[in-house]
Amino acid sequence: MFTIVFLLINNEYQTIESYDQIEFISVQDCGKKYHVNLLYSTRPKDRTQNYSVRINVYDQHSMEYHGSWNYPIIFPFLPVNRMAIILIIPVHQVIPICHALNCGSHGQCLKFVNSDEIFCKCNDGWSGKQCVTVSSSKFRCAPDSLTVGITNERPICVCPLNKFGSRCYLKRISCSDSMCQNRGTCIVRDERMPSLKPFCICMKGYSGTNCEVKDTKIDILLENLPIPSAILLHFITAHGDKPESRTTTFGKIPVDQSSTTVYISSMFHFIFVEFFDTLYFAHLQYTYTSGEIIRKTIKPSHRCPSIDELFDVTITKLHQLRRIKHYPIVCQQQKKLCFYDDSYICYCYNNDTPNCFIFNHNMTYNCHGYSYCQNGGRCYQNDIVCPTSSMCECTDCFYGSRCQFPSKGFGLSLDLVLGPHIRPNNHSLVVRISISIVLLLTILGFINGVLSILTFQTKKSRDSASGLYLFNSSITSILIIIIFSLKFWLLILSQKRIITNRSILFIQCLLIDFLLRISLNMESWLNACVSLERVIMIVKGVRFDNIKSKHISKWIVVILLLFNIITTIQDPISRHLVDDEEDQRTWCVVKYSSLLQIFNSSFYLFHFLTPFLINFMSALLIIIRLAQQRNISRSHQKFQKYFRKQLNTHKHLLVAPIVLVILSLPRLIISLLPGCMKSFREPWFFLFGYFVSFIPALVSFITFVLPSNVYKKEFLFAFRRLKQRLRGIS
Known part of the structure; x- marks a missing residue:
């Protein structure tokens, strides 16, 4: 759960004209639109000054700073400026440190997430261009909250999970014990918005409004194969006359094991496993049953070869519509379980007819451009659109959750x-x-x-x-x-x-x-x-x-x-x-x-x-x-x-x-x-x-x-x- 603070900043003096803040929970609010209005402190505004909108994100669980975005107001002469911003919050902290600014002993020089511009991020209770302004002793945030700025001599407070109010002194009403099942955590939303009811954050393996739905559990074991640090699982859902959909998630494999377990709450029909840039067929089901336990062993015989391995160059160079006519040969004569080309992945049904699905082989695993992996590591997310977790797959000679440590020398x-x-x-x-x-x-x-x-x-x-x-x-x-x-x-x-x-x-x-x-x-x-x-x-x-x-x-x-x-x-x-x-x-x-x-x-x-x-x-x-x-x-x-x-x-x-x-x-x-x-x-x-x-x-x-x-x-x-x-x- 994040607190997102929107600040209208005077660029010259780094003073805050006005602000607003919202609470954002990725598992529930992903893709939701928010309308925020920021007003200038004077009427009319000072046309000689330049302004920008700064967005700060804070983690309400740990009460830690998560990152900052900056969007300059390009046309300051207009009375009203509209901004349409798509904000992608990385799963992990994004704090690029710099040393070009003198931020004194009460601040730190940082870069914005979305640009190379730098600014002074002030410590709790301090503000100003070089973090020299201290918040008034008359108005202070609650001890367990954060002071992230000062406007009109009043502090801007970020409250912890169980508090709310302008200075975070008000306690939220707790949830009923019976609301969240299966050890789910109940979260109370902002009381200023009655439409936002309490909701549950579920333990791994459960989903639903009250965590009442048991997710499908998938155990993948690798046999006689090189063991990677993680595998990608591609879930393909066939919708009849509609285009099929694909969901991709990852599973970590501990260093002393050869298997991994993942949970999925959505419907699917096919599972393909990918590691070391090689695809393997894992599972086919005709009907989806929630809460099912699927155990599959991936062997070398389950590998899906490329058509470049199966046909000579005279066929692979044909146009896709002419080339695809030869695909039944793979199932009927070569007895392959699955195969793929540059656009499709195909499954051979009963060694007879290939069922092909659109499959993008050129996905970039860089966490929407906010990869926190170092030294060339690939960043995997558990969901392409609304991820809630991520991990790094390191290249050779590097280790650590962010591939930050070398193993050579x-x-x-x-x-x-x-x-x-x-x-x-x-x-x-x-x-x-x-x-x-x-x-x-x-x-x-x-x-x-x-x-x-x-x-x-x-x-x-x-x-x-x-x-x-x-x-x-x-x-x-x-x-x-x-x-x-x-x-x-x-x-x-x-x-x-x-x-x-x-x-x-x-x-x-x-x-x-x-x-x-x-x-x-x-x-x-x-x-x-x-x-x-x-x-x-x-x-x-x-x-x-x-x-x-x-x-x-x-x-x-x-x-x-x-x-x-x-x-x-x-x-x-x-x-x-x-x-x-x-x-x-x-x-x-x-x-x-x-x-x-x-x-x-x-x-x-x-x-x-x-x-x-x-x-x-x-x-x-x-x-x-x-x-x-x-x-x-x-x-x-x-x-x-x-x-x-x-x-x-x-x-x-x-x-x-x-x-x-x-x-x-x-x-x-x-x-x-x-x-x-x-x-x-x-x-x-x-x-x-x-x-x-x-x-x-x-x-x-x-x-x-x-x-x-x-x-x-x-x-x-x-x-x-x-x-x-x-x-x-x-």
């Missing part, structure tokens, strides 16, 4: 990959498998972290720079698994609306991914430092200075931490929460400017590729260094024997970089692949890439401790000492 977040599968009352297969993987990784991560810290907390294990790096790596791996688990469960709880506190959601959006990214980068760099330090030790041999190396390693850890923070700081400052009211979700979105996007992508790759290359080159150099020892023996057999001996001796130096390179390869491939996550229905590849990026941080004990005899002895020594302490306590 480096380092896809868990929010994007897993978030759409989490619903308050469902447990999809993707979510269940993800929970199992996270629990397994958490257990492995804690075991790995505890065992690694137990090993490298001894003084002897930290007697080298490698030991210091690995000690810091052990602490980092524990932090990674804690932050990772926290991230996952906060996402689950927030998307299931168990956690709704906005402060908690904002903090986790701002910090969790930032800390996780820094920790993963630090883990990669510390492991790379170990590989690099071991290569230097092999190359220098007896000339290697262990004390100097230990001293330098402490500074390197601090420098790496600061470098990671500086090159990742763009992440938290670019994050914010976005409320998707239509989808009833709160998304944590990171949006970079063009320069920050280049900076972010460059350093994302740098923090990943550089440690990867260091580990790869370290393994290669160690193998080359061992192979160079062949000069101690000229015999091929003796060289092979010596090489195997050296390889076995230095295997702990070689295992770590090779394992890290192998574990990093999947993440490298996913990061460098072009394109994006095109569909939420196929998240496995990107989910695998996200989870596998944590594995190198969870296997440091296996990678560094078990292959090394020194570290293995230190672990056993620390483990026995811990065991003795526990026995002493018990």
Whole structure:
């Protein structure tokens, strides 16, 4: 239910000459004519001024501003100006923001819906060209209403649903409880117009004056077909000698389902389903019965092909009257269920005679030119003439109820990959498998972290720079698994609306991914430092200075931490929460400017590729260094024997970089692949890439401790000492 306010505006001073307002309810008043008279404030009017009519629309349910239209008075010299306006109110808010006007602290610069002109939309209780005039304290609107302007020192008030009057202090008489059936909502119209009686807004699935009529319920299941985010349902009604009529509506398909349900209150005979620009036959009925439940499964065999597929070009290029003579062949010989051309859609009755109906294939799905879909998304409405709801079908690489979020770029977040599968009352297969993987990784991560810290907390294990790096790596791996688990469960709880506190959601959006990214980068760099330090030790041999190396390693850890923070700081400052009211979700979105996007992508790759290359080159150099020892023996057999001996001796130096390179390869491939996550229905590849990026941080004990005899002895020594302490306590 909307309140539509008509204002006669003096363009120079932005003062309101006069106003009027009406209540408009789309389900009942669509297409209705209204006559509104707006009078100039003086007699005669000031002919030196220019005037315009401004129309503001407000939602009475939420008491929110919905949009503004502006119509200039082209011939101000005339004593009377008549305007015939068709006002199309979009289903969703239309608030194009601008910054060209200085509207002060009590207004906002906006564009009109029907033009590129801009104006200052003042806050509640303020008015004027730059929103500097405050409403008089003597005359104020009721606290739960809106003050949308001032005329003749009196406020213009927009009342909530249950109030009326010039200042919204009068309460409306409530409806009788028995008026609206089937949980319908009773709405009382403006008491100033006795002809407008109370009426009912019905729940989905019911219609009629008192919501007493049960609508036809249609369940559509897609089998062995690609699943779209929405389907179009075309209802065709044959009227005998009169031209047939067509009604088109849409049905949403949740990301974890392959079916949708729609309701229709009007009569129909045929149902055709359309998605991915392909038509399918769904249902035929000879008689219409209200309240019927229709369940249909759409299969590939139900597809309606184009005549371009059925006939050669000599027939398709014929004039329509000559071409249509060949259509019975499709039904009788080719045994097709349905087909279409550029003007008709045809159904084969008993594989014999085609029944063809006029069908416009060139409909533009842009919600009457007021599409709120972004990034090329198509806007669908549930009714062509009088819509009450709408939705967006997004192109590849975009998501959200308005297609406002991209799904391409480096380092896809868990929010994007897993978030759409989490619903308050469902447990999809993707979510269940993800929970199992996270629990397994958490257990492995804690075991790995505890065992690694137990090993490298001894003084002897930290007697080298490698030991210091690995000690810091052990602490980092524990932090990674804690932050990772926290991230996952906060996402689950927030998307299931168990956690709704906005402060908690904002903090986790701002910090969790930032800390996780820094920790993963630090883990990669510390492991790379170990590989690099071991290569230097092999190359220098007896000339290697262990004390100097230990001293330098402490500074390197601090420098790496600061470098990671500086090159990742763009992440938290670019994050914010976005409320998707239509989808009833709160998304944590990171949006970079063009320069920050280049900076972010460059350093994302740098923090990943550089440690990867260091580990790869370290393994290669160690193998080359061992192979160079062949000069101690000229015999091929003796060289092979010596090489195997050296390889076995230095295997702990070689295992770590090779394992890290192998574990990093999947993440490298996913990061460098072009394109994006095109569909939420196929998240496995990107989910695998996200989870596998944590594995190198969870296997440091296996990678560094078990292959090394020194570290293995230190672990056993620390483990026995811990065991003795526990026995002493018990």
